[in-house]
Amino acid sequence: MSDIEVPGKLAEPAAEPALISLNKVVSFHYRLAEVSAQGEREAWREESYGGNPLFYIHGFHNVIVGLEKALEGKAVGDSIEITLQPEEAYGVRQPNSVQRVPIKHLQFPGGNKKLRPGMAAVVETNKGRRNVVLVKVGKFNADVDFNHPLSGKVLFYEVKVEGVRDASAEEIAHGHVHGAGGHKH
Numbered sequence: 001m002s003d004i005e006v007p008g009k010l011a012e013p014a015a016e017p018a019l020i021s022l023n024k025v026v027s028f029h030y031r032l033a034e035v036s037a038q039g040e041r042e043a044w045r046e047e048s049y050g051g052n053p054l055f056y057i058h059g060f061h062n063v064i065v066g067l068e069k070a071l072e073g074k075a076v077g078d079s080i081e082i083t084l085q086p087e088e089a090y091g092v093r094q095p096n097s098v099q100r101v102p103i104k105h106l107q108f109p110g111g112n113k114k115l116r117p118g119m120a121a122v123v124e125t126n127k128g129r130r131n132v133v134l135v136k137v138g139k140f141n142a143d144v145d146f147n148h149p150l151s152g153k154v155l156f157y158e159v160k161v162e163g164v165r166d167a168s169a170e171e172i173a174h175g176h177v178h179g180a181g182g183h184k185h
Contacts, residue, residue, distance in 0.1 A: 017075040018164040022059035025177050026071065027163035029053050035083060035154040053162045055177040062176060064089045067157060079160045086152050093152035100141050106132075115142065120149065 020026050031047040048054055056062035058071070066088025070080055086092045106121040115137045121144065123132055132144035171178050 018166075020058050020071050020074045020161065020164055023167045023172055024058045025055060025163070025165050025167045025171065026058050026161065027053040027055045028071070029160050029162060031158045033156045034150075035156050041156050055180075057167045057171060057175065057177060060175050067159070071159070071161065074161050076161050076164055079158070081156070081158050084155045084157065086154065089153065089155045090148040090150040091152075093147050097146040098135055098143050099146065101132075101144050103137075103140060103142050106142060106144070 018024065029048045031044050031049065033044050034042045036042055054063075056068075058068065061068065063071075064084065066082065066084035069088075070082045074080065101123055103115070106123055108115075108119065108121050115134060117134050117136060119134045121132050121134060121142075122129055123144065124130075130146060131148065132146055133149055134142050135145050136143040168178065
């Protein structure tokens with residue numbers, strides 16, 4: 001045994017937490033509710049808790065603009081609550097967004113064959129896939145609303161930041177997250 005004491009290694013200063021900014025991959029959990037005309041928060045409409053968090057690249061408008069602005073500068077562990085007006089969320093409802101579409105061009109989640117007004121569907125357009133809501137259903141055609149189902153709504157979000165990292169050059173070039181939380185090449 002030696003009487004010589006070896007000093008312990010000095011602790012390195014803690015790294016600054018990564019803050020949400022342009023080109024950062026962000027993961028978060030959320031809960032979403034509509035806000036009534038009287039200003040009351042309604043029942044939770046959707047949430048990610050109990051499942052996987054959502055991932056996006058900050059600055060690419062992969063989430064609604066008001067939420068992206070509210071998350072700017074936040075770090076892992078931060079939580080926010082925010083009420084967003086339609087202009088900051090899914091936009092105001094466009095009154096001329098109902099169009100007649102052949103039913104054969106509509107895709108339904110779960111392959112549902114009993115079509116009813118209010119059902120969600122997907123249609124391929126010359127601008128990509130669009131979510132639509134059935135307004136009126138005929139034998140061969142359906143009138144569909146191209147407004148997002150949450151357009152024109154005031155929304156309340158609770159969000160907790162789960163992760164922040166630098167996006168890879170490939171993710172930035174493609175404009176979306178790859179790997180965990182994103183798509184697999």
